[in-house]
Amino acid sequence: MKKLLLTVSALLAGAGASPLVSALDLSLEAGIEGRRFLESGAYSGQVDDQWSLTLQPEVVWDAESGNGRFTFVPFYRKDFADDERTHGDIREAMFMTWNGPWELRAGIGKVFWGVTESLHLVDVINQTDYVEAIDGDQKLGQPMIQGIWLSDVGTWEAFVLPGFRERTFPGEAGRYRTELLVSGDAEYQADEEQQHVDLAARWSYVSELNGYPLDLTASVFRGTSRDPLLAPQVEVVNSVLTLTELVPYYAMQNQIGSTIQFAPEGWLLKAELLYRDYQLDALPGGIEVKDQTAAVGGFEYTLVGPFGNAADLGLLAEYQYDSRGAEYSDAQNDLFLGTRYVFNDMASSEILAGITQDLDYTGTRLFLLEANTRLNPSMTIDATITLVTAEEESLASIFRRDDTFEVALNFFF
């Protein structure tokens, strides 16, 4: 024991003397979040108030040479209402090294692909941490090996993705859920199940059109779909055929995606295109699996100082299309209109408000308002209002009673 202590202290002393430790950076983000649902839930057991706490430490170690790094970012949320929302994840545990035009990363991490605001179609590397946020912006850490090469004809990225992450779903007490709960026992098309190794690649290029920037990307992905198909489980309960739960089925897929962004003057014109080919025609229960052709596109226009003060006003409009139709997607024929008000004040205050209108079901729409500001140098506050109106036949009707007012305080150490 004494020897061990000596070794540890020797290590610490040695480390203290080396410049490596000065490159060790520790920080912590903690949060408290409260949600108030404005109506009682549509399904039994759902709560009206939901409190939770989050912790996200970050350890970053930079190599002395200046061309390597290790990052470690675990995450934990304790939800006092929904056990399924109480969860931990390793957001990042990544070694990276770079040299000139090359970069290599290995570990667990997050990669974002895309340009649009209302929908992230081509973004496929990470699984959605759905219990964190229904907009799909929060992701689970994905094991990966990533290579990046910068060339004169664009940036090339290749991914090997061993280890699959299952999407998180709310429990019985949670909101934003289906009537039938989603089973924790997922099924896979791949024999290797979660051990199937997925592959992806991406090319991105900054070009010019009429003297204005044109950003292009093309990507391919082959492997287990991040989007589960939910198959109702039928069981005999008291001699009656009963739907008991939804079983997530992760099919194999190939997909190609592309993003286009053109920036003439005050405009950002954006589009994401996706074609996804599932490797099966029907779920084991007989539900048809449709290949997906989808697109989202629109613009963002920024007015600088339109009110004679420092604030900017961004105007956003995007159209969403999905070939599979309203039975399979809630972004099949929808129009998103939004506005972003950036105060450009010392507190970095911002408000984003938007509405997504379903054009097939005119009674179905989602309103979202997000506002955030800094209260002091180590504390910020976010407020979110989500309002759902939905026709009974539309997919969004499962959220029809989930109007929410949410406040989160974030602390930075």
Next chain:
Amino acid sequence: MKLITTLVTGLALVAPFAIADDGGRGLEIAKERKARDTGWGDSQAEMTMILRNSQGETSERKMRLKNFEIQDDGDKGLTIFDEPKDVSGTAFLSFSHNTKPDDQWLYLPALKRVKRISSRNKSGPFMGSEFAYEDMGSFEPEKYEFTYLRDEPCAEDMTCHVVESDPVDKFSGYTRQISWIDTEHMRAVKTEYYDRKNTLLKTLELSEWKLYKDKFWRAHKLDMQNHQNGKSTTIITHGIEFDTGLSESDFSQASLKRAR
């Protein structure tokens, strides 16, 4: 002869407020200013930005700047924010250009997302400060039309060339800038910015100059005063290192994602 008279009169009618004929002196000064600041290679610096509102309340941002000189075009710059902690890791990449709008991107670490800043946003405030995005790019003579105005005494017993620079880009937030450039070292020690209505908007004063590599002057204190809203921003540079081994590949959207 009559033809020439007609032509000259006609020009005068079309552009009665055309740039005064300074015999190319303004452009000459600008080129000399650029020439004196050519060949510095690459640099890295740590900075504190202090925002002050009209009530005198302050807010601090800490950031690091990496710059890389490009010979035939504008320079490349990477700004990484350390504080306040909620924006820690946010990074700003800019490619200044001589003859077309700058390319600018912002990296948002929580989303791992790189967002392009549209070229018109250049006149908007940089991270809530009184500096605009366009004030953060490198000085490129091709971006302006110059008019030499006069020589006069300026700060710290220096003599300055006073030069007007009119931005060529119609999306600049300024109609013109008046710069005081010290005659000895050709450093812009003060600049007045006039808004689109040609009203004095801001004054930038640069001080605490230090000489690097026996050739390149850098101001360690930049004070930007906004005369219209009463707010001001001070940028203090704590140290600059040159020849830090940066390469052009350290200034890309891919490297932006690992900036810290």
